[in-house]
Amino acid sequence: MAKTKDANSKILNGPRDTKRFGRALIVDLASPQLGLVVERGSSLPRASVVVTTCAREIIALSKEGIKVETIIVVGSDADPATHPDLREITENLRALRDKWFSRSRLLVFSKTRDMSSYELRSTLAMYNAVHLEFDWGTAKNWTAATGEKGPDFAKFVTDCHHFDHLVLETALYKAPFDNTTDAEIKAMSEKLAEIKPQEVIVMCGGGSAADAKGVKYATKPQRDKIVEKLAEATGISVHPDEFEELLTA
Incomplete structure:
Protein backbone atom coordinates (compact mmCIF):
# COMPACT_ATOMS: atom_id res chain seq x y z
CA MET A 1 0.00 0.00 0.00
CA ALA A 2 1.20 3.50 -0.76
CA LYS A 3 2.77 5.36 2.17
CA THR A 4 1.71 8.79 3.42
CA LYS A 5 4.20 11.27 4.77
CA ASP A 6 3.40 10.35 8.37
CA ALA A 7 4.35 6.80 9.28
CA ASN A 8 1.53 6.45 11.82
CA SER A 9 -1.16 7.60 9.43
CA LYS A 10 -3.43 5.17 7.64
CA ILE A 11 -5.55 7.00 5.12
CA LEU A 12 -6.21 3.79 3.19
CA ASN A 13 -7.55 0.53 4.55
CA GLY A 14 -7.65 -2.53 2.32
CA PRO A 15 -8.67 -3.56 -0.15
CA ARG A 16 -10.31 -6.19 2.02
CA ASP A 17 -13.38 -8.38 1.93
CA THR A 18 -16.48 -7.02 3.66
CA LYS A 19 -19.81 -8.74 4.23
CA ARG A 20 -21.89 -5.90 2.88
CA PHE A 21 -19.79 -4.32 0.14
CA GLY A 22 -17.61 -7.07 -1.27
CA ARG A 23 -13.95 -6.26 -1.88
CA ALA A 24 -13.63 -2.70 -0.58
CA LEU A 25 -11.00 0.02 -0.46
CA ILE A 26 -11.72 2.29 2.50
CA VAL A 27 -10.58 5.92 2.57
CA ASP A 28 -10.31 7.54 6.01
CA LEU A 29 -10.55 11.31 5.59
CA ALA A 30 -9.88 11.88 9.29
CA SER A 31 -6.77 9.76 9.69
CA PRO A 32 -4.56 11.95 11.94
CA GLN A 33 -1.58 13.57 10.22
CA LEU A 34 1.49 15.24 11.66
CA GLY A 35 2.16 17.36 8.59
CA LEU A 36 0.42 18.58 5.44
CA VAL A 37 -2.83 19.23 7.28
CA VAL A 38 -5.74 21.42 6.18
CA GLU A 39 -4.86 24.19 8.64
CA ARG A 40 -2.74 24.97 11.69
CA GLY A 41 -3.94 23.05 14.74
CA SER A 42 -5.81 20.45 12.67
CA SER A 43 -4.84 16.82 12.14
CA LEU A 44 -7.00 16.36 9.02
CA PRO A 45 -4.98 15.52 5.89
CA ARG A 46 -4.97 17.98 3.01
CA ALA A 47 -6.77 17.04 -0.17
CA SER A 48 -3.40 16.68 -1.92
CA VAL A 49 -2.29 14.03 0.60
CA VAL A 50 -5.53 12.05 0.32
CA VAL A 51 -5.71 12.24 -3.47
CA THR A 52 -2.04 11.38 -4.06
CA THR A 53 -2.22 8.45 -1.65
CA CYS A 54 -5.41 7.12 -3.24
CA ALA A 55 -4.18 7.65 -6.79
CA ARG A 56 -0.99 5.65 -6.20
CA GLU A 57 -2.88 2.76 -4.66
CA ILE A 58 -5.83 2.69 -7.06
CA ILE A 59 -3.58 2.77 -10.13
CA ALA A 60 -1.32 0.07 -8.68
CA LEU A 61 -4.27 -2.17 -7.80
CA SER A 62 -5.77 -1.79 -11.26
CA LYS A 63 -2.49 -2.59 -13.00
CA GLU A 64 -2.05 -5.66 -10.79
CA GLY A 65 -5.53 -6.86 -11.73
CA ILE A 66 -6.80 -6.75 -8.15
CA LYS A 67 -10.58 -6.47 -7.91
CA VAL A 68 -12.16 -3.55 -6.03
CA GLU A 69 -15.96 -3.61 -5.91
CA THR A 70 -16.50 -0.60 -3.65
CA ILE A 71 -14.59 2.52 -2.63
CA ILE A 72 -15.87 3.77 0.72
CA VAL A 73 -15.17 7.18 2.26
CA VAL A 74 -15.36 7.31 6.07
CA GLY A 75 -13.98 9.35 8.96
CA SER A 76 -12.36 7.93 12.09
CA ASP A 77 -11.61 11.02 14.20
CA ALA A 78 -14.03 13.36 12.40
CA ASP A 79 -16.98 13.04 10.05
CA PRO A 80 -16.21 13.21 6.31
CA ALA A 81 -18.86 15.93 5.99
CA THR A 82 -16.71 18.24 8.14
CA HIS A 83 -13.59 17.95 5.98
CA PRO A 84 -13.04 21.35 4.32
CA ASP A 85 -11.60 19.70 1.19
CA LEU A 86 -14.37 17.13 0.79
CA ARG A 87 -15.48 18.39 -2.62
CA GLU A 88 -11.98 18.37 -4.11
CA ILE A 89 -11.32 14.91 -2.68
CA THR A 90 -14.65 13.59 -3.93
CA GLU A 91 -14.17 14.93 -7.46
CA ASN A 92 -10.75 13.31 -7.67
CA LEU A 93 -11.89 10.01 -6.19
CA ARG A 94 -14.73 9.84 -8.67
CA ALA A 95 -12.36 10.56 -11.56
CA LEU A 96 -9.96 7.85 -10.33
CA ARG A 97 -12.83 5.41 -9.93
CA ASP A 98 -14.18 6.18 -13.40
CA LYS A 99 -10.79 5.63 -15.03
CA TRP A 100 -9.41 2.64 -13.11
CA PHE A 101 -12.38 0.83 -11.55
CA SER A 102 -15.37 1.95 -13.60
CA ARG A 103 -17.63 -0.81 -12.27
CA SER A 104 -16.93 0.01 -8.63
CA ARG A 105 -19.38 1.92 -6.45
CA LEU A 106 -18.28 5.05 -4.59
CA LEU A 107 -19.94 5.37 -1.17
CA VAL A 108 -19.67 7.79 1.74
CA PHE A 109 -20.58 7.10 5.37
CA SER A 110 -21.59 10.09 7.47
CA LYS A 111 -23.02 10.86 10.89
CA THR A 112 -23.60 14.52 10.15
CA ARG A 113 -26.61 16.18 11.78
CA ASP A 114 -26.45 19.22 9.51
CA MET A 115 -27.40 18.95 5.84
CA SER A 116 -28.27 22.63 5.44
CA SER A 117 -25.26 23.49 3.25
CA TYR A 118 -25.92 23.35 -0.49
CA GLU A 119 -22.18 22.85 -1.04
CA LEU A 120 -22.22 19.75 1.16
CA ARG A 121 -25.38 18.33 -0.40
CA SER A 122 -24.08 18.85 -3.94
CA THR A 123 -20.81 17.15 -2.99
CA LEU A 124 -22.56 14.16 -1.42
CA ALA A 125 -24.69 13.88 -4.55
CA MET A 126 -21.55 12.80 -6.43
CA TYR A 127 -21.52 9.45 -4.61
CA ASN A 128 -23.43 6.37 -5.69
CA ALA A 129 -24.95 6.27 -2.22
CA VAL A 130 -24.80 8.30 0.98
CA HIS A 131 -25.02 6.11 4.09
CA LEU A 132 -26.40 8.25 6.90
CA GLU A 133 -27.04 7.41 10.54
Whole structure:
Protein backbone atom coordinates (compact mmCIF):
# COMPACT_ATOMS: atom_id res chain seq x y z
CA MET A 1 0.00 0.00 0.00
CA ALA A 2 1.20 3.50 -0.76
CA LYS A 3 2.77 5.36 2.17
CA THR A 4 1.71 8.79 3.42
CA LYS A 5 4.20 11.27 4.77
CA ASP A 6 3.40 10.35 8.37
CA ALA A 7 4.35 6.80 9.28
CA ASN A 8 1.53 6.45 11.82
CA SER A 9 -1.16 7.60 9.43
CA LYS A 10 -3.43 5.17 7.64
CA ILE A 11 -5.55 7.00 5.12
CA LEU A 12 -6.21 3.79 3.19
CA ASN A 13 -7.55 0.53 4.55
CA GLY A 14 -7.65 -2.53 2.32
CA PRO A 15 -8.67 -3.56 -0.15
CA ARG A 16 -10.31 -6.19 2.02
CA ASP A 17 -13.38 -8.38 1.93
CA THR A 18 -16.48 -7.02 3.66
CA LYS A 19 -19.81 -8.74 4.23
CA ARG A 20 -21.89 -5.90 2.88
CA PHE A 21 -19.79 -4.32 0.14
CA GLY A 22 -17.61 -7.07 -1.27
CA ARG A 23 -13.95 -6.26 -1.88
CA ALA A 24 -13.63 -2.70 -0.58
CA LEU A 25 -11.00 0.02 -0.46
CA ILE A 26 -11.72 2.29 2.50
CA VAL A 27 -10.58 5.92 2.57
CA ASP A 28 -10.31 7.54 6.01
CA LEU A 29 -10.55 11.31 5.59
CA ALA A 30 -9.88 11.88 9.29
CA SER A 31 -6.77 9.76 9.69
CA PRO A 32 -4.56 11.95 11.94
CA GLN A 33 -1.58 13.57 10.22
CA LEU A 34 1.49 15.24 11.66
CA GLY A 35 2.16 17.36 8.59
CA LEU A 36 0.42 18.58 5.44
CA VAL A 37 -2.83 19.23 7.28
CA VAL A 38 -5.74 21.42 6.18
CA GLU A 39 -4.86 24.19 8.64
CA ARG A 40 -2.74 24.97 11.69
CA GLY A 41 -3.94 23.05 14.74
CA SER A 42 -5.81 20.45 12.67
CA SER A 43 -4.84 16.82 12.14
CA LEU A 44 -7.00 16.36 9.02
CA PRO A 45 -4.98 15.52 5.89
CA ARG A 46 -4.97 17.98 3.01
CA ALA A 47 -6.77 17.04 -0.17
CA SER A 48 -3.40 16.68 -1.92
CA VAL A 49 -2.29 14.03 0.60
CA VAL A 50 -5.53 12.05 0.32
CA VAL A 51 -5.71 12.24 -3.47
CA THR A 52 -2.04 11.38 -4.06
CA THR A 53 -2.22 8.45 -1.65
CA CYS A 54 -5.41 7.12 -3.24
CA ALA A 55 -4.18 7.65 -6.79
CA ARG A 56 -0.99 5.65 -6.20
CA GLU A 57 -2.88 2.76 -4.66
CA ILE A 58 -5.83 2.69 -7.06
CA ILE A 59 -3.58 2.77 -10.13
CA ALA A 60 -1.32 0.07 -8.68
CA LEU A 61 -4.27 -2.17 -7.80
CA SER A 62 -5.77 -1.79 -11.26
CA LYS A 63 -2.49 -2.59 -13.00
CA GLU A 64 -2.05 -5.66 -10.79
CA GLY A 65 -5.53 -6.86 -11.73
CA ILE A 66 -6.80 -6.75 -8.15
CA LYS A 67 -10.58 -6.47 -7.91
CA VAL A 68 -12.16 -3.55 -6.03
CA GLU A 69 -15.96 -3.61 -5.91
CA THR A 70 -16.50 -0.60 -3.65
CA ILE A 71 -14.59 2.52 -2.63
CA ILE A 72 -15.87 3.77 0.72
CA VAL A 73 -15.17 7.18 2.26
CA VAL A 74 -15.36 7.31 6.07
CA GLY A 75 -13.98 9.35 8.96
CA SER A 76 -12.36 7.93 12.09
CA ASP A 77 -11.61 11.02 14.20
CA ALA A 78 -14.03 13.36 12.40
CA ASP A 79 -16.98 13.04 10.05
CA PRO A 80 -16.21 13.21 6.31
CA ALA A 81 -18.86 15.93 5.99
CA THR A 82 -16.71 18.24 8.14
CA HIS A 83 -13.59 17.95 5.98
CA PRO A 84 -13.04 21.35 4.32
CA ASP A 85 -11.60 19.70 1.19
CA LEU A 86 -14.37 17.13 0.79
CA ARG A 87 -15.48 18.39 -2.62
CA GLU A 88 -11.98 18.37 -4.11
CA ILE A 89 -11.32 14.91 -2.68
CA THR A 90 -14.65 13.59 -3.93
CA GLU A 91 -14.17 14.93 -7.46
CA ASN A 92 -10.75 13.31 -7.67
CA LEU A 93 -11.89 10.01 -6.19
CA ARG A 94 -14.73 9.84 -8.67
CA ALA A 95 -12.36 10.56 -11.56
CA LEU A 96 -9.96 7.85 -10.33
CA ARG A 97 -12.83 5.41 -9.93
CA ASP A 98 -14.18 6.18 -13.40
CA LYS A 99 -10.79 5.63 -15.03
CA TRP A 100 -9.41 2.64 -13.11
CA PHE A 101 -12.38 0.83 -11.55
CA SER A 102 -15.37 1.95 -13.60
CA ARG A 103 -17.63 -0.81 -12.27
CA SER A 104 -16.93 0.01 -8.63
CA ARG A 105 -19.38 1.92 -6.45
CA LEU A 106 -18.28 5.05 -4.59
CA LEU A 107 -19.94 5.37 -1.17
CA VAL A 108 -19.67 7.79 1.74
CA PHE A 109 -20.58 7.10 5.37
CA SER A 110 -21.59 10.09 7.47
CA LYS A 111 -23.02 10.86 10.89
CA THR A 112 -23.60 14.52 10.15
CA ARG A 113 -26.61 16.18 11.78
CA ASP A 114 -26.45 19.22 9.51
CA MET A 115 -27.40 18.95 5.84
CA SER A 116 -28.27 22.63 5.44
CA SER A 117 -25.26 23.49 3.25
CA TYR A 118 -25.92 23.35 -0.49
CA GLU A 119 -22.18 22.85 -1.04
CA LEU A 120 -22.22 19.75 1.16
CA ARG A 121 -25.38 18.33 -0.40
CA SER A 122 -24.08 18.85 -3.94
CA THR A 123 -20.81 17.15 -2.99
CA LEU A 124 -22.56 14.16 -1.42
CA ALA A 125 -24.69 13.88 -4.55
CA MET A 126 -21.55 12.80 -6.43
CA TYR A 127 -21.52 9.45 -4.61
CA ASN A 128 -23.43 6.37 -5.69
CA ALA A 129 -24.95 6.27 -2.22
CA VAL A 130 -24.80 8.30 0.98
CA HIS A 131 -25.02 6.11 4.09
CA LEU A 132 -26.40 8.25 6.90
CA GLU A 133 -27.04 7.41 10.54
CA PHE A 134 -30.73 7.70 11.49
CA ASP A 135 -31.75 6.23 14.86
CA TRP A 136 -34.68 8.44 15.85
CA GLY A 137 -38.39 8.84 15.33
CA THR A 138 -39.06 11.54 17.90
CA ALA A 139 -37.34 14.76 18.86
CA LYS A 140 -37.05 13.39 22.41
CA ASN A 141 -34.79 10.53 21.34
CA TRP A 142 -32.92 12.78 18.91
CA THR A 143 -32.06 15.09 21.81
CA ALA A 144 -31.21 12.16 24.09
CA ALA A 145 -28.78 10.78 21.52
CA THR A 146 -27.28 13.97 20.09
CA GLY A 147 -27.84 16.67 22.70
CA GLU A 148 -29.35 18.86 19.99
CA LYS A 149 -32.74 20.56 20.11
CA GLY A 150 -35.97 19.25 18.61
CA PRO A 151 -36.25 21.90 15.87
CA ASP A 152 -32.83 20.78 14.60
CA PHE A 153 -34.29 17.31 14.06
CA ALA A 154 -37.16 18.68 11.99
CA LYS A 155 -34.71 20.65 9.84
CA PHE A 156 -32.46 17.61 9.44
CA VAL A 157 -35.39 15.53 8.18
CA THR A 158 -36.35 18.27 5.73
CA ASP A 159 -32.79 18.59 4.39
CA CYS A 160 -32.61 14.83 3.78
CA HIS A 161 -35.28 15.26 1.07
CA HIS A 162 -32.62 16.50 -1.34
CA PHE A 163 -31.19 13.01 -1.95
CA ASP A 164 -32.54 10.22 -4.10
CA HIS A 165 -29.66 7.86 -3.26
CA LEU A 166 -29.79 8.04 0.53
CA VAL A 167 -29.30 4.86 2.57
CA LEU A 168 -30.34 5.31 6.19
CA GLU A 169 -28.66 3.10 8.78
CA THR A 170 -30.74 2.57 11.91
CA ALA A 171 -29.47 1.03 15.15
CA LEU A 172 -32.11 -0.23 17.57
CA TYR A 173 -31.58 0.45 21.28
CA LYS A 174 -33.16 -0.38 24.60
CA ALA A 175 -30.71 1.92 26.42
CA PRO A 176 -29.58 4.69 26.86
CA PHE A 177 -32.80 5.49 25.00
CA ASP A 178 -35.46 3.17 23.63
CA ASN A 179 -36.33 3.52 19.95
CA THR A 180 -38.18 0.20 19.75
CA THR A 181 -41.50 1.27 21.32
CA ASP A 182 -44.66 1.34 19.20
CA ALA A 183 -44.82 5.13 19.48
CA GLU A 184 -41.21 5.52 18.40
CA ILE A 185 -41.54 3.13 15.46
CA LYS A 186 -44.72 4.91 14.33
CA ALA A 187 -42.91 8.26 14.48
CA MET A 188 -39.90 6.81 12.68
CA SER A 189 -42.16 5.42 9.95
CA GLU A 190 -43.60 8.89 9.41
CA LYS A 191 -40.12 10.42 9.15
CA LEU A 192 -38.97 7.74 6.70
CA ALA A 193 -42.05 8.25 4.55
CA GLU A 194 -41.21 11.96 4.50
CA ILE A 195 -37.52 11.47 3.64
CA LYS A 196 -38.12 8.68 1.09
CA PRO A 197 -34.65 7.10 1.28
CA GLN A 198 -33.50 4.59 -1.29
CA GLU A 199 -33.09 2.00 1.45
CA VAL A 200 -33.14 1.55 5.23
CA ILE A 201 -30.77 -0.86 6.95
CA VAL A 202 -31.68 -1.87 10.51
CA MET A 203 -29.02 -3.25 12.86
CA CYS A 204 -28.40 -4.24 16.47
CA GLY A 205 -25.01 -2.54 16.64
CA GLY A 206 -23.21 0.73 15.98
CA GLY A 207 -25.27 3.89 15.73
CA SER A 208 -25.47 7.23 17.50
CA ALA A 209 -25.28 5.79 21.03
CA ALA A 210 -22.61 3.16 20.38
CA ASP A 211 -20.16 4.80 22.79
CA ALA A 212 -22.71 5.60 25.50
CA LYS A 213 -22.35 4.13 28.97
CA GLY A 214 -24.66 1.17 29.56
CA VAL A 215 -25.67 0.86 25.92
CA LYS A 216 -28.07 -2.01 25.26
CA TYR A 217 -29.23 -3.03 21.81
CA ALA A 218 -32.49 -4.64 20.79
CA THR A 219 -32.45 -8.36 20.09
CA LYS A 220 -32.40 -9.74 16.57
CA PRO A 221 -36.00 -11.07 16.84
CA GLN A 222 -37.10 -7.56 17.92
CA ARG A 223 -35.15 -6.08 15.03
CA ASP A 224 -36.77 -8.40 12.50
CA LYS A 225 -40.29 -7.51 13.69
CA ILE A 226 -39.50 -3.80 13.51
CA VAL A 227 -38.12 -4.21 9.99
CA GLU A 228 -41.46 -5.71 8.94
CA LYS A 229 -43.39 -2.86 10.59
CA LEU A 230 -41.27 -0.15 8.95
CA ALA A 231 -41.45 -1.76 5.52
CA GLU A 232 -45.21 -2.24 5.73
CA ALA A 233 -45.85 1.29 6.99
CA THR A 234 -43.62 3.07 4.46
CA GLY A 235 -43.39 0.90 1.34
CA ILE A 236 -39.64 1.56 1.44
CA SER A 237 -37.00 -1.15 1.07
CA VAL A 238 -36.15 -1.98 4.70
CA HIS A 239 -34.02 -4.94 5.67
CA PRO A 240 -31.98 -6.23 8.62
CA ASP A 241 -28.22 -6.52 8.55
CA GLU A 242 -25.25 -7.06 10.84
CA PHE A 243 -23.12 -4.15 12.00
CA GLU A 244 -19.62 -4.29 10.55
CA GLU A 245 -16.60 -2.16 11.44
CA LEU A 246 -15.15 -0.77 8.23
CA LEU A 247 -11.90 0.49 9.71
CA THR A 248 -9.48 -2.06 11.12
CA ALA A 249 -6.66 -1.45 13.56
